[in-house]
Amino acid sequence: MPAFNIQNYLKERGSLVDRALDRYLKGSEKRPQMLYRAMHYGVFSGGKRLRPILMLAAGELFGGKHKLLLPFACALELIHTYSIIHDDLPALDNDDLRRGELANHKIFGEGMALLAGDALLTEAFHLMSRPQVVQRLRPKLVLEVMHEIAQAAGVGGMVGGQAVDLEAEGQEVNIATVEYIHVRKTGALILAGARVGARIAGASPKELRRISRYGEFLGLAFQIVDDILDAKGYGSDREGQGEGRDKEGKKATYPSVVGLAASQDRVRELLQHCLKEIEFFGRDADPLRGLARYVVEQVA
Amino acid sequence: MPAFNIQNYLKERGSLVDRALDRYLKGSEKRPQMLYRAMHYGVFSGGKRLRPILMLAAGELFGGKHKLLLPFACALELIHTYSIIHDDLPALDNDDLRRGELANHKIFGEGMALLAGDALLTEAFHLMSRPQVVQRLRPKLVLEVMHEIAQAAGVGGMVGGQAVDLEAEGQEVNIATVEYIHVRKTGALILAGARVGARIAGASPKELRRISRYGEFLGLAFQIVDDILDAKGYGSDREGQGEGRDKEGKKATYPSVVGLAASQDRVRELLQHCLKEIEFFGRDADPLRGLARYVVEQVA
Numbered sequence: 001m002p003a004f005n006i007q008n009y010l011k012e013r014g015s016l017v018d019r020a021l022d023r024y025l026k027g028s029e030k031r032p033q034m035l036y037r038a039m040h041y042g043v044f045s046g047g048k049r050l051r052p053i054l055m056l057a058a059g060e061l062f063g064g065k066h067k068l069l070l071p072f073a074c075a076l077e078l079i080h081t082y083s084i085i086h087d088d089l090p091a092l093d094n095d096d097l098r099r100g101e102l103a104n105h106k107i108f109g110e111g112m113a114l115l116a117g118d119a120l121l122t123e124a125f126h127l128m129s130r131p132q133v134v135q136r137l138r139p140k141l142v143l144e145v146m147h148e149i150a151q152a153a154g155v156g157g158m159v160g161g162q163a164v165d166l167e168a169e170g171q172e173v174n175i176a177t178v179e180y181i182h183v184r185k186t187g188a189l190i191l192a193g194a195r196v197g198a199r200i201a202g203a204s205p206k207e208l209r210r211i212s213r214y215g216e217f218l219g220l221a222f223q224i225v226d227d228i229l230d231a232k233g234y235g236s237d238r239e240g241q242g243e244g245r246d247k248e249g250k251k252a253t254y255p256s257v258v259g260l261a262a263s264q265d266r267v268r269e270l271l272q273h274c275l276k277e278i279e280f281f282g283r284d285a286d287p288l289r290g291l292a293r294y295v296v297e298q299v300a
Numbered sequence: 301m302p303a304f305n306i307q308n309y310l311k312e313r314g315s316l317v318d319r320a321l322d323r324y325l326k327g328s329e330k331r332p333q334m335l336y337r338a339m340h341y342g343v344f345s346g347g348k349r350l351r352p353i354l355m356l357a358a359g360e361l362f363g364g365k366h367k368l369l370l371p372f373a374c375a376l377e378l379i380h381t382y383s384i385i386h387d388d389l390p391a392l393d394n395d396d397l398r399r400g401e402l403a404n405h406k407i408f409g410e411g412m413a414l415l416a417g418d419a420l421l422t423e424a425f426h427l428m429s430r431p432q433v434v435q436r437l438r439p440k441l442v443l444e445v446m447h448e449i450a451q452a453a454g455v456g457g458m459v460g461g462q463a464v465d466l467e468a469e470g471q472e473v474n475i476a477t478v479e480y481i482h483v484r485k486t487g488a489l490i491l492a493g494a495r496v497g498a499r500i501a502g503a504s505p506k507e508l509r510r511i512s513r514y515g516e517f518l519g520l521a522f523q524i525v526d527d528i529l530d531a532k533g534y535g536s537d538r539e540g541q542g543e544g545r546d547k548e549g550k551k552a553t554y555p556s557v558v559g560l561a562a563s564q565d566r567v568r569e570l571l572q573h574c575l576k577e578i579e580f581f582g583r584d585a586d587p588l589r590g591l592a593r594y595v596v597e598q599v600a
Contacts, residue, residue, distance in 0.1 A: 035455060035463035086418060089391065091410035110391035111466050114414070118386060119459040121418065125425045126450035129443045139439035143429045146446075150426035155335060159419040163335035166411050 004283075006290035010053060017052045018044070020070040021077060024127055038108040038116035039123075042081045046099040050222075050291070051076045051189055055197035057287035058211055064201025071133045072145060072196050075124040079153050080189060082120035083162070085113050092166070125150075137200065145196045152192035161185030165252060173252040179220065181252055186226070187219025194218070194288075214277040218292055221270035227253040228263050228299045264299060271296040304583075306590035310353060317352045318344070320370040321377060324427055338408040338416035339423075342381045346399040350522075350591075351376045351489055355497035357587035358511055364501025371433045372445060372496050375424040379453050380489060382420035383462075385413050392466070425450075437500065445496045452492035461485025465552060473552040479520065481552055486526070487519025494518070494588075514577040518592055521570035527553040528563050528599045564599060571596040 021043055025036075052073030059069040088095040088103040089110060096106050105113035127133070128146050151157060161184025168177060194215030198208050231253065254263045274292040278285040321343055325336075352373030359369040388395040388403040389410060396406050405413035427433070428446050451457055461484025468477060494515030498508050531553065554563045574592040578585040 032455075032460050032463045032467065034467055035460060039455070082418075086414060089414065091389065091391065091405075091414045105391075112463065114386060114389065114391045115459050115463050115466065117418075118382075118421065119455050119463075121421055122450055122454035122459060126447060126454055129447035129450060131444075131447070134440065134443050139443050140434065142443060143434050143439050144431075147426060147429035147431070150422055150429060154422035154426055155332075155339070155419050159415050159422060160332050160335060163332045163412065163415050163419075166415070167332065167334055 004286035004290055006287075006294050009057075009287055009290060010048070010294070013053045013056050014049045016056070016066060016070070017049045017073060017077065021074050024071075024074055024123075034108065034112060035115060035119060038104060038112050039120055041107065042085050042104050042116055042120065043078065045101055047077065047081065049077060050295075051080055051193045054190065054215075054218075054288075054291055055193040057291055058194045058197030058215075059201040060197075060287065061211075061281060061284055062198055062201035062203045062207065064197065068136055068200055069197055071127055071130065072149070072200060073193075075128045075149065076189060076193050076196075078120045078124040078127070079149070079158075082117040082124075083153075083158060085117040085120070087162070089113060092162075121153075141199070145199055148196060148199075149192050152188040157184050157188030157192075158186075161188070168252040171252075173257065175254075175257050178252045178254055178257055182220055182223040182254070183216075186223035187216065190219035190222055191215035210277050210280060214274050214288065214292075217270045217273040217277070218295065221267050221274070221292070222295050224254045224263055224267050224270070225295055225299050227255050228260065228267070231255040231260060231263075232299075267296050267299060304586035304590055306587075306594050309357075309587055309590060310348070310594070313353045313356050314349045316356070316366060317349045317370070317373060317377065321374050324371075324374055324423075334408065334412060335415060335419060338404060338412050339420055341407065342385050342404050342416055342420065343378065345401055347377070347381065349377060350595075351380055351493040354490065354515075354518075354588075354591055355493040357591055358494045358497030358515075359501040360497075360587065361511075361581060361584055362498055362501035362503045362507065364497065368436055368500055369497060371427055371430065372449070372500060373493075375428045375449065376489060376493050376496075378420045378424040378427070379449070379458075382417040382424075383453075383458060385417040385420070387462070389413060392462075421453075441499065445499055448496060448499075449492050452488040457484050457488030457492075458486075461488070468552040473557065475554075475557050478552045478554055478557050482520055482523040482554070483516075486523035487516065490519035490522055491515035510577050510580060514574050514588065514592075517570045517573040517577070518595065521567050521574070521592070522595050524554045524563055524567050524570070525595055525599050527555050528560065528567070531555040531560060532599075567596050567599060 025040060025043065055073040055076060056066065056069055084098065085104045087093050088098055089105055095103055097103060103113075104116060108116065125146065128142065128149070134142055153159065161181050164177070165181045165185055168181065191212065192215075194211050195208065198211040203211060254266065258266070271292055275289060278288050281288075325340060325343065355373040355376060356366065356369055384398065385404045387393050388398055389405055395403055397403060403413075404416060408416065425446065428442065428449070434442055453459065461481050464477070465481045465485055468481065491512065492515075494511050495508065498511040503511060554566065558566070571592055575589060578588050581588075
């Protein structure tokens, strides 16, 4: 067995996701044209596809087929994309740039960017409930994972985290509040990615519990890494962050509360927890292992 | 059989919907508090519940139980509410008032209003996929109606209509474009309400075709009535419209293209089509008949 190469894995799975996303967007209506262009620009503007790749990796571990996993992996990416478009709007972070490119609303206008986000969120659920998807899986399982994804994206997850983040702006926050925000705002969708992949591939309850803990640790680690990179001034190329945003003291971040060194320690600790949870699966878990290391080694 | 009273029907079914909405919102997380309050304000700010009541009426016609219909009826109202909150934002219509009360963003701020809309859309799909809902119906049917609702709300429906509406701002439009916008922006969700009610209650394909045509005519009539009321200056108390918005020539409306008299003729004609489609069902269709007349008689 050759050594596992995470860069190759990210590239191969990333292009699988890209092709599927392109296919799904084309399958939906190309009209109205401006809305379609705004959606397409949002989806194809340099995202690393971490969430869908994580879902594929978790699914592959239990023998899940790409064909079955991709609709849900892509739905997760559509949800992530909508959250970024809305997050960049003047009503929230007011970021002109995203990954070094113009934000959606700087090209299509605020109104169209708002609608493109709304459309992407709606398309995510439209995609998961397509007859072609449903007929290949048990309908009850499809509903269960849709419910889980809606939970992770909604009040109890991503949007809830964003709302507390917004309320915390300019306020003194403690580490418990920062973790509350991180676990929901970023962690929930990453956890859902890992869990849904495993569920679709038929993981046992015990296996699913391991994957869940792995996903929880990874989700939190990911957001702390994001905070650290932003604090170091690498913000503009990262996912989920605008340029130098946190330096203005606008947001609740890990480094701003416990400092940079303690944040890095925490990330290394979370990586060890991640790796321990999947030790049980041996070499088959190399992709999950590689993903966790990939996320963390940017700062550790 | 006593004469059917539409006012009583609207009141009774409206309070049924209100109680269910309150229950569902409470069942979801009450934290984060500010987000919950913004969502609650949006849902309980004087909407007439036309879409969910229409779903109940279509379902009742085929013997559908309220218990089975209400989750989907409420999901439709959550989607309608999110669209109103986002529509009022400065990025789109920039309306300070909605039904005579302050718009969501005037109370909670633009960022929180944006998130409240996102949360309501997500909760709609969360609600429809709840285990309690799924176990009472065939999972495949649940997925089919969720897909239909996502279709009606997304690129091919409501959001698509809003996008074309936005593009048409300040431009000369013809009646075909106005109908394209109306059928999607307002019509799609009304049509989905009628169809999903009938499908959940087990309508036959032939019955469903009648209900579909009824819903199509009603959806278009509803938006033209909205246009007429706005042109007459009754805009601020209506659903889906801001104060005097259309008078500023900002939006593509029926009266602005064909005039007030021709618009009223068109509405009366659409009502006749509606009534003809459901003649077949006799007195059992009195609620659907009453709803159609109720919508139209405000202007005819």
